[in-house]
Amino acid sequence: MMPLVSIITPSWNVEGLIEETIRSVQDQTFADWELLIADDCSTDRTPAIIAAIGERDPRVKLIRQARNGGPALARQASIDAAQGRYLAFLDSDDLWLPRKLERQLAFAREKRAALSYTAFRRIDESNTVTGRLIEVPASLTYGQLLENTAIATLTALVDREIAGPVVMKNEGYDDFCLWLSILKRGHTAYGLNEDLARYRVRGSSVSSRPVRSAKWVWHIYRNVECLSLIRSSWCFAHWGARAWLKRREF
Numbered sequence: 001m002m003p004l005v006s007i008i009t010p011s012w013n014v015e016g017l018i019e020e021t022i023r024s025v026q027d028q029t030f031a032d033w034e035l036l037i038a039d040d041c042s043t044d045r046t047p048a049i050i051a052a053i054g055e056r057d058p059r060v061k062l063i064r065q066a067r068n069g070g071p072a073l074a075r076q077a078s079i080d081a082a083q084g085r086y087l088a089f090l091d092s093d094d095l096w097l098p099r100k101l102e103r104q105l106a107f108a109r110e111k112r113a114a115l116s117y118t119a120f121r122r123i124d125e126s127n128t129v130t131g132r133l134i135e136v137p138a139s140l141t142y143g144q145l146l147e148n149t150a151i152a153t154l155t156a157l158v159d160r161e162i163a164g165p166v167v168m169k170n171e172g173y174d175d176f177c178l179w180l181s182i183l184k185r186g187h188t189a190y191g192l193n194e195d196l197a198r199y200r201v202r203g204s205s206v207s208s209r210p211v212r213s214a215k216w217v218w219h220i221y222r223n224v225e226c227l228s229l230i231r232s233s234w235c236f237a238h239w240g241a242r243a244w245l246k247r248r249e250f
Contacts, residue, residue, distance in 0.1 A: 002105055005033040006082030010074030011092035015045040018092050022053055022060060030101040035060045036078035041068040072174035079166055087158040087166060094154040095198040104157050107192045114163035114187035118155040120197040136191035142183035147238035149246055151179050154197045172216035177224055
């Protein structure tokens with residue numbers, strides 16, 4: 001039998017989208033999962049919708065944050081409650097295709113991957129696919145990830161038995177910090193180049209502003225990873241070029 005997968009989802013004011021996100025998990029061909037949604041003090045009906053679905057499907061679990069602290073702290077609350085060997089990450093406005101978990105789990109076990117990721121496509125707020133398939137490299141080391149934007153949060157899967165502790169940093173791009181912390185231990189991340197997820201582009205999303213994203217990445221280089229100015233500049237140039245290429249056919 002495959003180990004339990006704990007799905008880590010922060011939510012905040014997504015009453016119009018959260019039900020569809022949950023349904024994309026319920027539609028998975030792999031059914032041994034728990035969906036841990038940490039609601040970050042929503043002011044709309046988001047918590048009520050999650051709670052109602054959880055009454056019908058006990059695999060869907062609502063965690064209420066005591067105060068609004070942002071996605072990193074919400075993700076950590078879900079991680080702290082997680083029972084599974086595997087942690088999968090899915091934001092509250094994104095979607096998975098039905099075979100996402102099945103295919104990625106088989107791939108991760110074959111590779112003995114501490115961290116794996118997949119290809120995906122973007123959608124807009126009306127679920128229309130926009131642009132091309134965002135393909136991924138076959139593997140990434142710590143040094144390679146410093147220069148790359150390849151691991152999208154909704155595609156990441158962590159094997160805790162191999163990866164070790166999973167702790168979010170309360171930073172912009174907390175997910176990027178997490179992937180770096182895992183690979184810095186000597187692990188390699190592996191990419192499954194299959195279209196298995198849908199990333200929703202919204203003007204209000206945390207990572208929707210490229211200038212702010214660039215500032216966050218520079219901060220991570222200098223103040224989280226403590227890279228030298230020269231290495232930070234080298235990594236930033238490569239990261240920026242790849243980020244531009246990724247956005248060019250939005």
